Structures are given as structure tokens and as C-alpha cells.
Amino acid sequence: MARKAEDLGFSTFLVPDHLNPQFAPFTALAVAAEATSTLRIGTQVLCNELRHPVVAAKEIATLDVLSDGRVEWGMGAGWLPNDFAAIGTEELPSVRVDRLVESIDVMRALFAGDAVHHDGHHYRVDVDRAAPVPLQRPHPPLIVGAAQQRLLTYAGRVAQIVSISPGFAARAFGPYPASITVEENTTRQVGWIEAGAGARFADVELSVVAAPARITDRPEEVAEHAAPGLGITPEEVLRSVHVLAGSVEGVCETLVARRERWGISNIVIPWRFVDQFGPVVARLAGT
Numbered sequence: 001m002a003r004k005a006e007d008l009g010f011s012t013f014l015v016p017d018h019l020n021p022q023f024a025p026f027t028a029l030a031v032a033a034e035a036t037s038t039l040r041i042g043t044q045v046l047c048n049e050l051r052h053p054v055v056a057a058k059e060i061a062t063l064d065v066l067s068d069g070r071v072e073w074g075m076g077a078g079w080l081p082n083d084f085a086a087i088g089t090e091e092l093p094s095v096r097v098d099r100l101v102e103s104i105d106v107m108r109a110l111f112a113g114d115a116v117h118h119d120g121h122h123y124r125v126d127v128d129r130a131a132p133v134p135l136q137r138p139h140p141p142l143i144v145g146a147a148q149q150r151l152l153t154y155a156g157r158v159a160q161i162v163s164i165s166p167g168f169a170a171r172a173f174g175p176y177p178a179s180i181t182v183e184e185n186t187t188r189q190v191g192w193i194e195a196g197a198g199a200r201f202a203d204v205e206l207s208v209v210a211a212p213a214r215i216t217d218r219p220e221e222v223a224e225h226a227a228p229g230l231g232i233t234p235e236e237v238l239r240s241v242h243v244l245a246g247s248v249e250g251v252c253e254t255l256v257a258r259r260e261r262w263g264i265s266n267i268v269i270p271w272r273f274v275d276q277f278g279p280v281v282a283r284l285a286g287t
Contacts (some may be wrong), residue, residue: 001271002032006039008278009285012072016219019086026059033067033133042072043266044209045145049078049089049096053103054125057110061134069135077151096131097151102115104142106159113137124183132190143207149192156196161205161266164189166242171274182232183241190262208236209264210244215276220243244269248279255284 001015013032015025022037029041041063046056064071077096084090091099099122106125113133118125134140144155147165156161170178170185180188194201215223222245223234230237237243241258244251244267258264271279 002035002039002041005274006036008274010039010269010274010279011044011285012040014042014072014074016044017047017050018080019050019083026063027127029063029071030066033063033070038070040070041067042140042143043074043075045074045143046101047078047083048075048103049084049091050087053106053123054110054127056103057107058108059134060140061111061130061132064134064136065138067133069140071134071136071140072100072143073107073140073160074145074163075100075107076145076163081217097154100151101154102202103264104144106148108139147189152189152192153196156193156201157198161207162193163207163209163266163268164241164264165209166230166240170236173231178232181239182236183228186241186262190264205266206262207229207268208241208262208264209270210242211270213244213269213273213277214246215248215273215280216245217247233281244277248283252283253279256281259283 001090005013015028016022017025025046033041046059060071077093080085102120102122106118109118110127110130111134113130116125116127116130141160142150142158143161144159144164145163145165146152146155147167147255148151150162152162160212167185167189169180170182172178190206193204193206197204204268212222212226219238220234223237226237226243227234232240237247241262244254245246246254255267
């Protein structure tokens with residue numbers, strides 16, 4: 001899989017972090033790094049609730065050393081109920097965000113390679129010397145995945161890449177309709193990131209996962225099929241930054257338009273669609 005992604009010109013090979021039937025991320029990424037030479041590897045994103053930050057930092061740093069500095073460090077507060085049920089925790093979203101923020105602070109300190117003595121609200125750390133330290137300094141590029149204001153604002157402040165998830169306000173839930181359009185939601189989310197980033201906003205890379213993603217002559221069929229699950233109309237499906245459907249030329253035009261409007265330049269494609277999007281990568285990578 002990693003070799004195919006590299007051959008097609010994709011920049012990064014990302015592995016999610018859940019307790020459902022999938023490979024564990026660090027072992028899988030180590031194999032992907034060994035099988036390739038230039039492809040970057042990363043987590044999209046680590047569920048912070050599943051491991052202590054001292055353990056996570058050591059895994060990330062080790063992977064960065066062994067891959068010759070090709071790691072992207074993705075972190076998130078977690079969202080999948082099955083993950084929390086599997087480990088017997090039911091923390092509120094606000095608590096998970098608190099823990100994520102503290103965890104990232106601890107990990108950044110550990111990546112410096114010095115002693116870290118931290119007595120926080122959620123974590124206690126007593127490390128005399130963190131090792132190994134990552135090759136990329138001060139640390140591998142940090143990806144923070146988020147959808148709501150608090151975490152997107154924080155991500156703008158600390159992350160090199162912000163992975164924007166769909167916002168709840170732009171979709172219907174049961175009898176409750178969306179309160180804003182998908183375009184308004186994206187504009188608002190990018191605004192939260194910019195507010196957090198301040199003067200460094202131009203250096204923050206904005207990312208979205210495109211799902212569904214199809215190269216097709218019938219994008220309206222993709223929209224009709226996806227609309228019920230996404231809680232938006234078929235018309236809005238095709239306007240959402242989280243969906244890509246159309247011909248190669250049409251998708252390229254859409255991506256350029258979204259980059260010009262919102263600054264979104266990092267697009268994550270689910271594995272099963274990589275062959276379809278090879279021509280898109282060939283046209284747009286590096287432009």
C-alpha cells in the first residue's frame with residue numbers, strides 16, 4: 001500500500017488510530033517507512049485517550065529516527081464511542097480536549113530531550129532524560145484534528161497542519177435542520193483557526209479528509225447516496241470541502257477553487273480511492 005502511494009505521487013501515508021479491526025499505527029507505519037524511500041508517514045490522528053503522552057512521545061520519536069525524519073505527528077481528542085468503551089472510559093468531550101492540550105504540551109517538552117517534571121491536572125511526568133529525540137526539530141510537524149471552536153482555535157495556535165472535521169452546525173440531526181450552510185461552516189472554522197494562529201496563520205497548512213471521494217462522470221449519484229449519512233442535501237454534498245466527486249478535470253478545478261477561497265491545500269484520500277486520484281495528484285502536486 002505504501003509503495004503504491006509513493007509511486008502515484010502522494011506525499012504522505014497516514015494511518016488512523018482506533019481499536020476496531022485495523023493495524024496498530026506505529027507498527028504499520030514502521031513497515032510503511034521501511035518499504036519506501038521518500039513517502040512521509042503519519043497518524044491521522046492518534047487518539048490521545050489510548051496512551052500516556054510519555055509512551056506516545058517515545059513511539060513518535062523512535063519512528064522519526066528510524067524513518068530518517070519522515071514522520072507527521074497527528075493528535076486528536078478521540079471521538080469514536082467504541083474506543084472509549086473498549087478501555088472502560090467515558091470522559092466528556094470537554095475533558096478529552098483538556099487532556100489533549102496537556103498531553104501535547106508534555107510531548108513537546110519531551111521532544112526537546114531534556115528532563116521533564118510535570119505535575120498537571122491530568123498527567124504526572126517524571127523523566128530525567130527523554131530518548132530518543134526526533135530528527136525533525138523541534139519536533140515532527142504536528143497535525144491536530146478538530147471540528148469545534150475551542151480545539152480549532154488551539155490547533156491554529158500550536159499545529160503545523162490543522163485537519164478540519166465536518167462541523168455539526170452544518171448538518172441535520174433527526175428533525176433538527178442545519179443552522180448554516182456547508183460553505184458558511186467552513187468559513188467559520190477557518191476563521192477560528194486564523195484567530196488562534198494570529199501572525200503565523202500563513203504558515204499553517206489546512207487539511208480535510210475527502211469522504212466520499214470518487215472520480216466519476218456522475219457526481220450527482222455520489223451525492224444522492226452520501227446525503228442521508230452526511231445530514232445534508234445532495235446539492236450541499238458536492239459543495240462540501242469534505243467530498244470530492246467528478247471528473248479528473250472537475251476535481252482539479254474544485255480543489256484549486258477551495259484552496260483559493262479557504263486556503264485548504266492538504267487533501268486526505270481514503271485508501272480505496274487512491275488509484276482513481278493518481279491523475280489528480282499528477283496534475284496538482286506541488287502547484
